[in-house]
Amino acid sequence: MELKSTLDPTNKLLRSWNPTGDPCTGSFEGVACNGKGLSGTLSPAIAELKCLSGLYLHYNSLSGEIPRELTNLAELSDLYLNVNNLSGTIPPQIGNMAALQGL
Known part of the structure:
Protein backbone atom coordinates (compact mmCIF):
# COMPACT_ATOMS: atom_id res chain seq x y z
CA MET A 1 0.00 0.00 0.00
CA ASN A 34 4.93 -13.86 -13.00
CA GLY A 35 4.55 -17.50 -13.81
CA LYS A 36 1.83 -20.01 -13.19
CA GLY A 37 4.04 -23.07 -12.98
CA LEU A 38 3.23 -24.10 -16.55
CA SER A 39 5.32 -26.81 -18.19
CA GLY A 40 5.21 -28.66 -21.48
CA THR A 41 5.49 -27.23 -24.96
CA LEU A 42 3.87 -24.42 -26.89
CA SER A 43 1.62 -26.09 -29.47
CA PRO A 44 1.42 -24.93 -33.09
CA ALA A 45 -2.34 -24.81 -32.42
CA ILE A 46 -1.67 -21.37 -30.90
CA ALA A 47 -2.13 -20.08 -34.46
CA GLU A 48 -5.85 -20.86 -34.23
CA LEU A 49 -6.27 -17.95 -31.81
CA LYS A 50 -6.49 -15.48 -34.70
CA CYS A 51 -7.45 -12.43 -32.60
CA LEU A 52 -4.83 -12.97 -29.90
CA SER A 53 -3.16 -9.67 -29.07
CA GLY A 54 -1.04 -10.69 -26.08
CA LEU A 55 0.70 -13.91 -25.06
CA TYR A 56 2.22 -13.76 -21.58
CA LEU A 57 3.92 -17.06 -20.77
CA HIS A 58 7.11 -15.78 -19.17
CA TYR A 59 8.50 -17.19 -15.91
CA ASN A 60 7.30 -20.75 -16.42
CA SER A 61 8.96 -24.07 -17.31
CA LEU A 62 8.01 -24.38 -20.97
CA SER A 63 10.34 -26.43 -23.16
CA GLY A 64 10.77 -27.23 -26.82
CA GLU A 65 10.87 -24.83 -29.73
CA ILE A 66 8.82 -21.71 -30.44
CA PRO A 67 6.39 -22.85 -33.14
CA ARG A 68 6.69 -21.04 -36.49
CA GLU A 69 2.88 -20.95 -36.61
CA LEU A 70 2.99 -18.27 -33.93
CA THR A 71 4.05 -15.86 -36.66
CA ASN A 72 0.60 -16.20 -38.30
CA LEU A 73 -0.98 -14.21 -35.46
CA ALA A 74 -1.37 -10.88 -37.25
CA GLU A 75 -2.81 -9.04 -34.23
CA LEU A 76 -0.18 -10.19 -31.72
CA SER A 77 1.39 -7.09 -30.19
CA ASP A 78 2.80 -8.47 -26.92
CA LEU A 79 4.85 -11.67 -26.74
CA TYR A 80 6.54 -12.74 -23.51
CA LEU A 81 8.26 -16.12 -23.57
CA ASN A 82 11.38 -15.26 -21.59
CA VAL A 83 12.53 -17.16 -18.50
CA ASN A 84 11.51 -20.62 -19.71
CA ASN A 85 13.44 -23.65 -20.94
CA LEU A 86 12.75 -23.09 -24.63
CA SER A 87 15.27 -24.42 -27.15
CA GLY A 88 16.05 -24.03 -30.83
CA THR A 89 16.11 -20.84 -32.81
CA ILE A 90 13.59 -18.04 -32.79
CA PRO A 91 11.55 -18.25 -36.01
CA PRO A 92 12.94 -15.47 -38.24
CA GLN A 93 9.40 -14.61 -39.39
CA ILE A 94 8.81 -13.06 -35.96
CA GLY A 95 10.80 -10.08 -37.23
CA ASN A 96 8.13 -9.51 -39.89
CA MET A 97 5.20 -9.36 -37.47
CA ALA A 98 3.91 -5.82 -38.00
CA ALA A 99 1.82 -5.54 -34.82
CA LEU A 100 4.50 -6.93 -32.48
CA GLN A 101 5.84 -4.19 -30.17
CA GLY A 102 9.51 -3.57 -29.54
CA LEU A 103 10.93 -4.81 -32.80
Whole structure:
Protein backbone atom coordinates (compact mmCIF):
# COMPACT_ATOMS: atom_id res chain seq x y z
CA MET A 1 0.00 0.00 0.00
CA GLU A 2 3.02 2.25 0.46
CA LEU A 3 3.81 1.87 -3.25
CA LYS A 4 0.21 2.79 -4.08
CA SER A 5 0.38 5.92 -1.97
CA THR A 6 3.49 7.13 -3.80
CA LEU A 7 2.16 6.30 -7.28
CA ASP A 8 -1.35 7.64 -6.69
CA PRO A 9 -1.25 10.06 -3.74
CA THR A 10 -4.76 11.39 -4.46
CA ASN A 11 -6.28 7.87 -4.70
CA LYS A 12 -7.90 8.59 -8.06
CA LEU A 13 -6.32 5.92 -10.27
CA LEU A 14 -5.52 2.80 -8.24
CA ARG A 15 -8.77 2.36 -6.33
CA SER A 16 -8.73 -1.39 -7.00
CA TRP A 17 -5.62 -1.74 -4.82
CA ASN A 18 -6.72 -2.44 -1.25
CA PRO A 19 -4.91 -3.72 1.84
CA THR A 20 -6.96 -6.92 2.08
CA GLY A 21 -6.68 -7.84 -1.61
CA ASP A 22 -4.22 -10.14 -3.33
CA PRO A 23 -2.38 -8.52 -6.26
CA CYS A 24 -1.88 -11.90 -7.95
CA THR A 25 -5.61 -12.60 -8.37
CA GLY A 26 -5.97 -9.92 -11.03
CA SER A 27 -7.94 -7.63 -8.73
CA PHE A 28 -5.19 -4.96 -8.60
CA GLU A 29 -5.47 -2.96 -11.82
CA GLY A 30 -2.16 -2.82 -13.69
CA VAL A 31 -0.50 -5.64 -11.72
CA ALA A 32 0.35 -9.08 -13.09
CA CYS A 33 2.27 -11.79 -11.30
CA ASN A 34 4.93 -13.86 -13.00
CA GLY A 35 4.55 -17.50 -13.81
CA LYS A 36 1.83 -20.01 -13.19
CA GLY A 37 4.04 -23.07 -12.98
CA LEU A 38 3.23 -24.10 -16.55
CA SER A 39 5.32 -26.81 -18.19
CA GLY A 40 5.21 -28.66 -21.48
CA THR A 41 5.49 -27.23 -24.96
CA LEU A 42 3.87 -24.42 -26.89
CA SER A 43 1.62 -26.09 -29.47
CA PRO A 44 1.42 -24.93 -33.09
CA ALA A 45 -2.34 -24.81 -32.42
CA ILE A 46 -1.67 -21.37 -30.90
CA ALA A 47 -2.13 -20.08 -34.46
CA GLU A 48 -5.85 -20.86 -34.23
CA LEU A 49 -6.27 -17.95 -31.81
CA LYS A 50 -6.49 -15.48 -34.70
CA CYS A 51 -7.45 -12.43 -32.60
CA LEU A 52 -4.83 -12.97 -29.90
CA SER A 53 -3.16 -9.67 -29.07
CA GLY A 54 -1.04 -10.69 -26.08
CA LEU A 55 0.70 -13.91 -25.06
CA TYR A 56 2.22 -13.76 -21.58
CA LEU A 57 3.92 -17.06 -20.77
CA HIS A 58 7.11 -15.78 -19.17
CA TYR A 59 8.50 -17.19 -15.91
CA ASN A 60 7.30 -20.75 -16.42
CA SER A 61 8.96 -24.07 -17.31
CA LEU A 62 8.01 -24.38 -20.97
CA SER A 63 10.34 -26.43 -23.16
CA GLY A 64 10.77 -27.23 -26.82
CA GLU A 65 10.87 -24.83 -29.73
CA ILE A 66 8.82 -21.71 -30.44
CA PRO A 67 6.39 -22.85 -33.14
CA ARG A 68 6.69 -21.04 -36.49
CA GLU A 69 2.88 -20.95 -36.61
CA LEU A 70 2.99 -18.27 -33.93
CA THR A 71 4.05 -15.86 -36.66
CA ASN A 72 0.60 -16.20 -38.30
CA LEU A 73 -0.98 -14.21 -35.46
CA ALA A 74 -1.37 -10.88 -37.25
CA GLU A 75 -2.81 -9.04 -34.23
CA LEU A 76 -0.18 -10.19 -31.72
CA SER A 77 1.39 -7.09 -30.19
CA ASP A 78 2.80 -8.47 -26.92
CA LEU A 79 4.85 -11.67 -26.74
CA TYR A 80 6.54 -12.74 -23.51
CA LEU A 81 8.26 -16.12 -23.57
CA ASN A 82 11.38 -15.26 -21.59
CA VAL A 83 12.53 -17.16 -18.50
CA ASN A 84 11.51 -20.62 -19.71
CA ASN A 85 13.44 -23.65 -20.94
CA LEU A 86 12.75 -23.09 -24.63
CA SER A 87 15.27 -24.42 -27.15
CA GLY A 88 16.05 -24.03 -30.83
CA THR A 89 16.11 -20.84 -32.81
CA ILE A 90 13.59 -18.04 -32.79
CA PRO A 91 11.55 -18.25 -36.01
CA PRO A 92 12.94 -15.47 -38.24
CA GLN A 93 9.40 -14.61 -39.39
CA ILE A 94 8.81 -13.06 -35.96
CA GLY A 95 10.80 -10.08 -37.23
CA ASN A 96 8.13 -9.51 -39.89
CA MET A 97 5.20 -9.36 -37.47
CA ALA A 98 3.91 -5.82 -38.00
CA ALA A 99 1.82 -5.54 -34.82
CA LEU A 100 4.50 -6.93 -32.48
CA GLN A 101 5.84 -4.19 -30.17
CA GLY A 102 9.51 -3.57 -29.54
CA LEU A 103 10.93 -4.81 -32.80
